[in-house]
Amino acid sequence: MIIYNVTVNVDNDIAEDWVQWMKTKHIPDVMNTGKFEDFKFCKILTAQQDETGQTFAIQYFCKDLDTLNDYQQNDAPALQQEHTERYGNKAAAFRTLLEEV
Numbered sequence: 454m455i456i457y458n459v460t461v462n463v464d465n466d467i468a469e470d471w472v473q474w475m476k477t478k479h480i481p482d483v484m485n486t487g488k489f490e491d492f493k494f495c496k497i498l499t500a501q502q503d504e505t506g507q508t509f510a511i512q513y514f515c516k517d518l519d520t521l522n523d524y525q526q527n528d529a530p531a532l533q534q535e536h537t538e539r540y541g542n543k544a545a546a547f548r549t550l551l552e553e554v
Contacts, residue, residue: 454553455521457489457513460497464543468507471544480511482532488524489513521550 463471480492497508515521536544 455515455518456551456553457515457521457524458549458551459511459513459546460508460549461511461544461546462504462506462508463540464506467540467543471540472509474539475509475511479532479536482535483513483528486524486528488520488528489515 461471475494480494483489484492491514493510493512495510495512497510500508515524533546536546
């Protein structure tokens, strides 16, 4: 199982709107690609020194790397662009791949 982890630090002034949009729009759009079997949406409770805002992790569970690569090539660019257009630099994301062992 491959876990596509997206960690996002969100400015406090948009956090409530961002969480609602993620739950009702973005995550459903990602899941509707058919590339992922499940997901978890979590708020990170520990903060790094000098960190501002709120940080969240969305973990999408994928059966294999080929499926994930298909998602990254064919689906992710448009979905990430929509996120950037809506929130700009108020929501900074980085992505990590994990493999269940």
